[in-house]
Amino acid sequence: MKPIIIHHRSVHHASNSGYSRLVDYMPLASIISGAVKFPYRLAKFISVNTNQLAGNYDSLSVLKEIELFHKLTKNEHQVVHYLNTERDIRHLINYKQFYKNTAFCGTFHKPPSILKEQFSNIKYLKKLDGAITVGSNQVDFIKNWLNIENVKYIPHGVDTDFFIPDESKKKQNTLLFVGQHLRDFEAFNYCIPKIAEQIKNLKVNVVLRKDYNLKIEPHRTIQLHNGIDDTALKTLYQEASLLFLPLKDVTACNSILEAMACGLPIITSEVGGNIEYLKWTNSVLAPTIDTKFYIDATIDLLRDESKLKILGDLSRKKSLMYSWDSIAQKVTDFYKTIEV
16 A cells, blocks of 8 residues: 655754654655645635634645645555644545545544644544554544544654763753643742752753743753754753653653653653553653652652663663654554555
8 A cells, every 4th residue: 555644844843853754764655745836825825714623724734735636546555644633634635535545544643632622623534544643542532533443552753773872971960851842831840949959969951942931930950952953952861860841741752752762761740641651661750730749759860870770771772662663664554454
């Protein structure tokens, strides 16, 4: 079955990060990125006049649909895979009956709570023949919400060849916080001064988009990093003692996967997909409302070098299960299960 992948890349992801890396490990797939000649103003007009309650659909989405239309054939067995099902799906899927040998599937990234909030119109999504979730917490919800039986949890991947441990760069008492989506800034801002009272030489590196800087309350231990390149990001992972990442909800988290691949112990929230991703790593999963748990666990771990090393090794070992080679094969196998 020939795969046709509708590409999407989040602008805030580093070049070695994000779900779009999947296409680098699927050489036989045709990639739809919106590279067609079409008047931009008309594409903009179409997108502006398209109901956004069925997902994000912008001018680039229009161009992708036009490119997909030219790529589809009537008789060849093929599968269309939307890398980010929360966007780009709209008009063409209404005519899937004309492509009887074509299956349509997509990968969902957002937690059920956000999907319910953002999608009041699900008629397009319900036309999918199958769905991939990157969080184990999405499977039952997607099945019931869209009445799709073929829903498969396939974890998000990580580049375990780029994100690697480097013990020579390790720094003591250094916390790392990465990203902004669904991060629990309130918990972070409360915990850091409390931890700093007990860990006198604490350093906290925070990597996030510049427009989120005001979410971080200034503190003598905190250094903000905006717009850094891949190598600088990897270095911050390698220098850190552990990843400190309170979350409000989650399916898959790039930051956690990259930290794992770099051999970091993880302290995060006991929510969503974290439980499955961090199984067998002995990572610290804190109740979301228990800031004392975060504080005590972080202080205890920073004071135990041997435990930091053990947990870091377990993180790296588990991350190898999420190498992109492995994930791409699982996705390819899933295509074969979709009936049209």
